[in-house]
Structures are given as structure tokens and as C-alpha cells.
Amino acid sequence: MKIDAIQKAEILSKALPFIQKYSGKIVVVKYGGNAMKNEELKQNVITDIVLLSEIGIHVVLVHGGGPEINKMLGKIGKESKFVNGLRYTDDETMDIVQMVLAGKTNKDLVSLINQKGAKAVGICGMDANVITAKKLPGDDLGYVGAITGVNPQLILDVIEKGYIPVVASVGCDTNGHSYNINADTAAASVAGCLGAENMILVSDIPGVLRDPKDETSLIQKIYVEDIHYLKDAGIISGGMIPKVECCETAITHSVKKAVIIDGRVPHSLLIEILSEEGIGTMFEKKEG
Numbered sequence: 001m002k003i004d005a006i007q008k009a010e011i012l013s014k015a016l017p018f019i020q021k022y023s024g025k026i027v028v029v030k031y032g033g034n035a036m037k038n039e040e041l042k043q044n045v046i047t048d049i050v051l052l053s054e055i056g057i058h059v060v061l062v063h064g065g066g067p068e069i070n071k072m073l074g075k076i077g078k079e080s081k082f083v084n085g086l087r088y089t090d091d092e093t094m095d096i097v098q099m100v101l102a103g104k105t106n107k108d109l110v111s112l113i114n115q116k117g118a119k120a121v122g123i124c125g126m127d128a129n130v131i132t133a134k135k136l137p138g139d140d141l142g143y144v145g146a147i148t149g150v151n152p153q154l155i156l157d158v159i160e161k162g163y164i165p166v167v168a169s170v171g172c173d174t175n176g177h178s179y180n181i182n183a184d185t186a187a188a189s190v191a192g193c194l195g196a197e198n199m200i201l202v203s204d205i206p207g208v209l210r211d212p213k214d215e216t217s218l219i220q221k222i223y224v225e226d227i228h229y230l231k232d233a234g235i236i237s238g239g240m241i242p243k244v245e246c247c248e249t250a251i252t253h254s255v256k257k258a259v260i261i262d263g264r265v266p267h268s269l270l271i272e273i274l275s276e277e278g279i280g281t282m283f284e285k286k287e288g
């Protein structure tokens with residue numbers, strides 16, 4: 001017997017306790033940003049999601065698509081302004097956001113999953129009122145949405161029928177107006193409402209860095225009680241603010257584990273779920 005085959009079997013066998021732990025459980029994966037720009041990485045992430053689904057883990061994929069929105073806005077000569085990582089969204093921008101996220105990006109991901117042999121159903125927060133929203137209070141950011149509620153029934157129905165739900169972060173209010181919701185924020189609310197075992201944010205950075213310019217300065221574990229220190233010390237800024245805040249939201253809504261992982265590492269999702277290797281930054285509560 002070739003040693004290579006034995007090693008492979010050994011690795012598979014070591015995954016058994018993790019398969020048993022997560023099988024039948026809901027894991028929310030948020031995928032977006034620059035990690036979605038590289039085609040090879042995208043294929044890897046989707047293959048991992050299909051594999052996890054095939055071993056009985058109920059993966060719910062919540063996605064963003066900021067770079068795709070930028071590209072489309074660029075085509076009509078519009079530049080975006082970001083405040084604390086959130087895109088100022090006027091009427092015209094909202095139309096583009098909806099077209100890109102609920103249309104192109106959502107259906108591209110659905111199609112990729114289907115090509116790999118699983119079956120995905122693409123929805124956005126507007127379908128069956130899965131995500132209701134209102135204007136974010138405070139800074140006037142136009143149609144940036146604050147989530148007012150999540151109705152998980154459609155997602156649960158899709159899971160129950162054996163499909164992988166793929167959710168775009170567009171919500172709506174009771175008057176039918178649509179809202180642009182940061183995809184990390186949407187993932188956390190969906191994860192909290194579904195009672196997910198785990199929420200994994202796949203990005204293109206190693207995790208939360210002590211010094212954003214130094215990729216080796218990864219903070220491996222953050223207690224949610226200490227997040228305000230990170231903000232006060234200016235350690236996190238821009239897109240990292242909603243990311244860290246949503247990990248806090250998920251953990252306080254009983255999601256057992258929230259992590260930010262690096263989608264550039266091949267099969268980072270499998271490493272995170274099916275091994276004891278810590279990868280990225282993990283968030284937890286101090287009092288266990």
C-alpha cells in the first residue's frame with residue numbers, strides 16, 4: 001500500500017469527530033469581498049461548501065459582492081463613499097446593489113454549487129420577508145439597512161428539502177422599499193435566528209490583525225467583552241468594524257462559534273470545520 005494512501009485515510013479518519021459534531025447542524029458561511037474575486041479561490045470555497053453539505057452539514061451561504069457593486073457603479077461613472085465600512089446608498093446605488101447582489105452574484109454562486117453536484121436555491125432577504133429592514137439610524141447613509149427582523153422559515157424549508165440556501169444581503173421594509181445590508185451583518189442575524197452552530201466569515205485577510213499592515217500580527221482569539229478596546233485603540237477600521245461587530249452579535253445570539261478566516265488559504269473552510277487547527281480569529285464570550 002502506498003504511504004500516500006494511508007496518510008489520506010488517516011486524515012479522513014481524523015475528521016470523524018468533527019463530522020459527527022456538525023452533521024445535522026446549521027453552519028452559516030459568509031463569503032464576499034476580495035475573496036470572491038479570484039476564480040480559483042472561488043472554486044475552492046464552493047467545493048468545500050458542497051463537500052460539507054454532502055456529509056450532512058446544513059450550510060447556509062450568505063454572500064456579499066462589494067467589488068462587483070463597485071465595478072457596476074464604475075460602469076455608470078459613479079463612485080461610492082464609505083462611512084465606517086458601509087456604502088452610502090442613494091436610490092440609484094440601491095438599484096445597482098439589488099441587481100448585482102440579488103441578481104448576478106447570487107445566481108453565479110447558485111450555478112457554481114449546482115455545477116459541483118449539489119443543488120442550491122438563491123434568495124435575497126426580500127423573498128418571503130426573510131430579512132426586514134429600516135433605514136440605519138444615525139449617519140444618513142441613504143438606503144443602508146438596519147435589520148429589524150429575520151424570518152428563517154424559507155431558509156429552513158429550503159434546507160429541509162435538501163437544497164443549499166444562498167442568501168443575498170438585500171432586505172426590505174413593510175412598504176416594499178429595498179435596503180442595502182452589509183453582508184457580514186446579514187450573516188450574523190441569520191445565524192443568530194437559525195440558532196447556527198457556527199458562523200464563518202470568509203475574507204481575504206488572515207483574520208483580525210494587531211497591525212493591519214502586518215499579516216503576521218494575527219489575533220487568534222478575541223473575547224466579545226474586549227471588542228470595545230479594539231475600537232477605542234483604532235486597531236480595527238473600515239470593513240473590519242461591521243465584521244467584528246457581527247461576530248459579537250452572533251455570539252450574543254447563542255451562535256456557539258464565530259470566526260473570521262482567510263479565503264486565500266486553500267480549503268480554509270474544511271480546515272476550520274473538520275480539524276482542530278485554529279485558523280483565523282475566533283470570537284467567544286469570557287464566561288464560557
Ligand SMILES: Nc1ncnc2c1ncn2[C@@H]1O[C@H](COP(=O)(O)OP(=O)(O)O)[C@@H](O)[C@H]1O
Pocket residue numbers: 032033034035064066085184202203204205207208209210211212235236237238239240241243
Ligand atoms: N485590525 C484589522 N485587521 C485586519 N483588517 C483590518 C483591520 N482594520 C481594518 N481592516 C481592513 O478591513 C478589511 C476587511 O474588510 P472588508 O474589505 O470589508 O472584507 P470583505 O470584503 O471580505 O467583507 C481589510 O482588508 C483591511 O483593509
Ligand SMILES: CC(=O)N[C@@H](CCC(=O)OP(=O)(O)O)C(=O)O
Pocket residue numbers: 031032033034063064065066067069085086087097144145169180181182183184
Ligand atoms: C451597506 C453596505 O456597505 N453593503 C455592502 C453589501 C455588500 C457586501 O457587504 O459585500 P462584501 O461582503 O463583499 O463587502 C456594499 O454595498 O458593498
